[in-house]
Every structure is written in structure tokens, then in C-alpha cells.
Amino acid sequence: MTERILIRGGIVLTQDPDLGEIPNADVLIEDDKIVAIGKDLSAEGARIIDASGDIVIPGFVDTHRHTWETCIRTCAPDFALITYFGSILDKFARHYRPEDVHSATQWGALECINAGITTLVDWAHIMNTPEHADASVDALTESGIRSVFAYGFPNTSLVDWWFGPDYTGSVLTSVGDEARRVRSQYFSSDDGLVTMGLATRGPGFCKPEVVRHDWELAKELGVNITVHVAMDRFGYTKNQVLALRDMDLLYPGTTYVHASHFTEEEWELVRDSGGNVSLSHRSRSRWAMVGRRQPPHSNTECRSVSPRTWPPPHQQISSPRCMPSSDRSGDVCIRRHGRPTSTGWSRHPGFSPRVRLLRWPPSAVPKWQGSPIAPGRSPRGRRLTS
Numbered sequence: 176m177t178e179r180i181l182i183r184g185g186i187v188l189t190q191d192p193d194l195g196e197i198p199n200a201d202v203l204i205e206d207d208k209i210v211a212i213g214k215d216l217s218a219e220g221a222r223i224i225d226a227s228g229d230i231v232i233p234g235f236v237d238t239h240r241h242t243w244e245t246c247i248r249t250c251a252p253d254f255a256l257i258t259y260f261g262s263i264l265d266k267f268a269r270h271y272r273p274e275d276v277h278s279a280t281q282w283g284a285l286e287c288i289n290a291g292i293t294t295l296v297d298w299a300h301i302m303n304t305p306e307h308a309d310a311s312v313d314a315l316t317e318s319g320i321r322s323v324f325a326y327g328f329p330n331t332s333l334v335d336w337w338f339g340p341d342y343t344g345s346v347l348t349s350v351g352d353e354a355r356r357v358r359s360q361y362f363s364s365d366d367g368l369v370t371m372g373l374a375t376r377g378p379g380f381c382k383p384e385v386v387r388h389d390w391e392l393a394k395e396l397g398v399n400i401t402v403h404v405a406m407d408r409f410g411y412t413k414n415q416v417l418a419l420r421d422m423d424l425l426y427p428g429t430t431y432v433h434a435s436h437f438t439e440e441e442w443e444l445v446r447d448s449g450g451n452v453s454l455s456h457r458s459r460s461r462w463a464m465v466g467r468r469q470p471p472h473s474n475t476e477c478r479s480v481s482p483r484t485w486p487p488p489h490q491q492i493s494s495p496r497c498m499p500s501s502d503r504s505g506d507v508c509i510r511r512h513g514r515p516t517s518t519g520w521s522r523h524p525g526f527s528p529r530v531r532l533l534r535w536p537p538s539a540v541p542k543w544q545g546s547p548i549a550p551g552r553s554p555r556g557r558r559l560t561s
């Protein structure tokens with residue numbers, strides 16, 4: 176029997192250029208499809224959801240989140256990137272147990288749903304044991320979110336996994352046999368609510384032979400790659416796409432995360448190779464402001480650009496997440512008061528796979544009270560004068 180749901184009287188932001196934004200409109204869903212959008216729709220026998228005063232929009236897609244870090248969020252609101260590496264990746268991460276990964280991932284995924292993010296790319300670089308991988312997949316599955324489990328690598332040593340013994344690149348490859356096990360055990364089909372990707376490190380972080388191994392592993396597994404690139408102006412993450420080009424490893428469907436310091440040529444290479452980019456404006460602004468504190472909340476998110484294959488080509492959104500910092504997801508801007516209302520609807524063109532009702536109560540948006548740095552004092556230190 177067909178299940179019918181009518182979302183009545185909402186402000187419908189369809190993201191469909193032909194339909195546009197429709198105030199006081201209805202959305203009719205039959206089973207998992209939106210079959211009509213318009214005013215005063217009749218729907219005999221449908222369950223009615225009163226959306227008056229609410230915004231009805233497609234669910235957002237978070238293209239990059241280290242979901243396992245959810246439970247340590249707010250522990251480092253003023254960390255610079257390098258401090259994050261030293262404290263989180265070199266100290267916290269090695270002590271994570273599978274149950275910690277499970278709790279944090281499930282929490283983070285549920286938090287996404289509650290914030291209107293209905294599709295999540297989980298950059299799971301906490302694969303310290305096989306049980307850690309199992310815990311990640313279980314948590315995503317149990318949460319009910321549509322997600323890409325981007326299988327990462329162990330984070331048991333910063334030197335081993337991010338820099339290498341001589342600080343010119345890690346010599347450790349992703350754990351291929353374990354990735355194959357995860358692929359066959361959980362993702363024999365790509366049609367599920369949770370699918371698989373490969374989260375890996377790339378040139379600069381790894382020796383070239385490690386990069387080649389991991390890219391070939393992704394090809395063998397038939398999954399897309401997600402990789403951090405161009406995070407800083409001068410350092411080891413510069414020119415990584417050029418390096419991948421030189422190694423003939425610009426795979427279509429690769430998600431390049433950050434990309435804040437691409438060269439013009441790299442933007443073109445990503446476009447021409449069928450890659451996509453995950454941007455995070457708030458991480459970018461944070462890293463540009465090392466030494467200054469950031470507002471505890473943001474009511475904006477950021478969009479990815481040039482999506483081609485995965486994540487889906489509309490409503491690309493990536494929350495600032497690389498810092499385990501203050502409330503980075505800005506949940507309040509897109510939350511309906513009260514209960515989460517996400518359900519698995521929609522094959523309507525222009526809609527992402529899920530729709531939820533959203534309300535943005537202005538009173539729920541915290542006001543940033545300004546910089547704690549006293550006037551006249553440089554946050555970068557004291558000027559030495561004779």
C-alpha cells in the first residue's frame with residue numbers, strides 16, 4: 176500500500192530553477208518520492224505534517240567530516256593546525272578504542288541529521304584496528320544517515336602516518352587487506368544507504384610509492400578517493416595536485432579537501448579530470464587567524480564546487496570540521512525546534528535524497544560577543560622597541 180505524506184504550508188525552497196521558492200506551499204510524498212509541489216494540494220488519506228512557518232528544503236550534504244572527533248569537540252577552540260596535529264592526531268587518537276569510535280561517530284551522524292545534514296562523508300582516519308573500522312560502519316548504519324564511509328588509516332603515530340621517519344613523507348601504506356575486508360564484508364553493493372570511499376593522505380604526506388599504492392588500492396576497490404590538499408601556502412600540502420598529475424593519478428570522482436591554496440593550473444586539473452572540491456570557509460578563516468579566537472558558533476556553512484560524481488551534484492555543503500573546536504556545524508541555523516523530522520524521501524529532480532523540515536529560530540542563534548583580546552594588545556605578541 177502506498178504511503179502518502181503531505182507537508183503542508185511550508186516555505187518550500189525547491190532548488191529547482193523551474194519551481195523556485197514557493198511560500199505557503201505543500202509537498203506531497205508517495206513512498207520514497209516527491210510527486211507534487213504546489214499550493215493547496217489535495218491528498219486523501221495522507222498523513223499531514225503541518226509546516227506552517229517552517230522552511231522546507233533538501234537535506235544538506237556534508238562533504239567532509241572527521242566524525243570520530245565529535246566527542247572531543249570544544250577541547251581545542253583556539254588550536255592552530257599544527258597544534259591540532261600534535262595534540263589530537265598524536266595524543267588523543269592513539270588512545271581511541273573501538274567503542275569510542277562508535278559513540279563519537281554515531282553522535283556525530285545523529286547531530287548531522289538534527290542539523291539538516293542528511294548525507295555525510297565520514298573521513299574515518301581512526302582505523303587503528305579492524306574493530307575500529309567495524310565500529311565506524313556500525314555507527315553510521317545505526318544512525319540512519321545516508322553516508323560515505325571513507326575508510327582511512329590508523330592514527331597511532333603522527334610521525335608514522337603523517338610525516339615519515341625522516342619527515343619527508345610516510346612510508347606506510349593504507350592497510351589494503353583490511354580495506355578489502357571492509358569492502359567485501361559491508362559494501363558488496365554500492366546501493367546501500369552507506370557506501371565506501373577511501374580517505375588517504377596523498378603527496379607531501381607520503382612517499383610517492385605510498386601514494387601510488389593507495390590510489391591503486393582505491394581503483395581496485397572501485398571506490399572514490401578523498402584527500403586533503405593545498406591546506407597551506409608554502410608547506411608540504413602545496414602543489415599536490417600537480418604531483419598527482421605527474422604520477423598520472425588524477426582519478427575522476429576524487430574529492431580534494433580544503434584546496435585553499437590551489438594554483439590556477441590545479442583548479443583546471445581538478446575540473447578537467449572530473450574531480451570535485453570540498454571547501455570549508457570557516458576552517459579557512461580560522462587558519463588565517465592563528466592566534467585569534469573564533470566565534471563559538473557560526474550560522475553559515477560552505478559549499479563545495481565543481482561536483483561531478485560524488486558527492487551528489489547539488490546542495491554540496493561541508494561544515495568546518497577539521498578543528499575539533501567549538502560548535503562548528505552551526506546547527507542552529509537549520510534546525511526545527513523540537514523533534515528531528517528526517518525521513519527517507521525524494522527522488523524529485525533537484526532534491527537530494529532526503530528532505531526534512533527546518534526552522535531557523537533567530538533566538539537560537541548565539542551572538543558572538545566579540546574578541547576577548549583587549550584593545551591595543553596584539554594577539555601575536557608584544558612589539559619589542561628600544
Ligand SMILES: [Zn+2]
Binds near residue numbers: 239298403432497
Ligand atoms: Zn579533514
